[in-house]
Amino acid sequence: MVGEPLKSIPEPEGQGFRGTLHQRWQLISAIRRHFWRRWRDEYLVSLQRRAKWFRPSRNFKEGDIVAVFNELSPPTKWLLARVIHCHPGADGRVRVVTMKTSNGEFVRPIAKLWLLPTKKDLFSEE
Template sequence: MEAAALKIEFHFIPPHAPTFGGLWEACVKSFKHHMRRIVGNNHLSAESFTTVLAQIEACLNSRPITPLSSDPNDLQALTPGHFLIGRPLLTVPEPNLEIPENRLDNWQKIQRITQHFWKRWHEEYLSTLQTRYKWTTMNPNLLNGSIVLIRDDNLPIGRWSMGRVVATHPGQDGLIRVATVKLPNSVNLIKRPITKLCPLPIEIDPVTAADQPTAIPQ
């Protein structure tokens, strides 16, 4: 109903043709890769396994894809959750469960499995947003106004630290290594090295990009 109200039309790939969906099939491959290693030899009941899959599904569908608008005051990003329920998916934070497994009840074991998945998959997804080349190849500089994800190892499941670049700080060679980022719903500004910032894919004006100096590889 939400998609119909926005006049969104879905075009599906043919049945039994997963190779047609390279982008999302890569996400499925990533899920299977981490799922096998995290669940391992744990014996889960049907209900517990269903709960784990539902929570992991929420993790995958919470990922930011692209900025929602070019408004400099809008720091929201489009997520798969917008296509499902019309808004980002939210989860209830759970305490860190890095304690011996024999001290955990069934629900806590499920949460620890989900936390381990989130930690591994979250880091892998952020890495895909930072294209890494050999030192012989130069990257375009980070542009003012870009929405970025900020690397933070202590975020709870389904939460993403986002901000908008308001200033860049090039070195003497003109290459940007540090940026000032504005956080959402806050007047505070933070500085981070570009290795801790993951720009969301956006369409950049080639004329504007041509005027920018070149950045060092990350």
């Protein structure tokens, strides 16, 4: 599921897979793609709250850590970045940020970024 070897010993299977190695590889690849698609569409979307309908979300600020969404790569290969400059709109809400990754500095809209929760965000009393 994670796309890399596990460190634990696998449990014995009750029923063996009946098919070729190629069919098994296709099945495992399909399961992994399905898992990461659901993770992206269900979990990551829950990190971006819709302020319009529910409650206001925290504005992006300098120093925030974000995950950079890329449709061409799996979520385990997405870049992490630090926001170094915010570009607010006319209403004062940040719409675009300049971020620094291991590959350099980029300007991206916040629609393609996921603000990662910090310890302060997770344990704040609301």
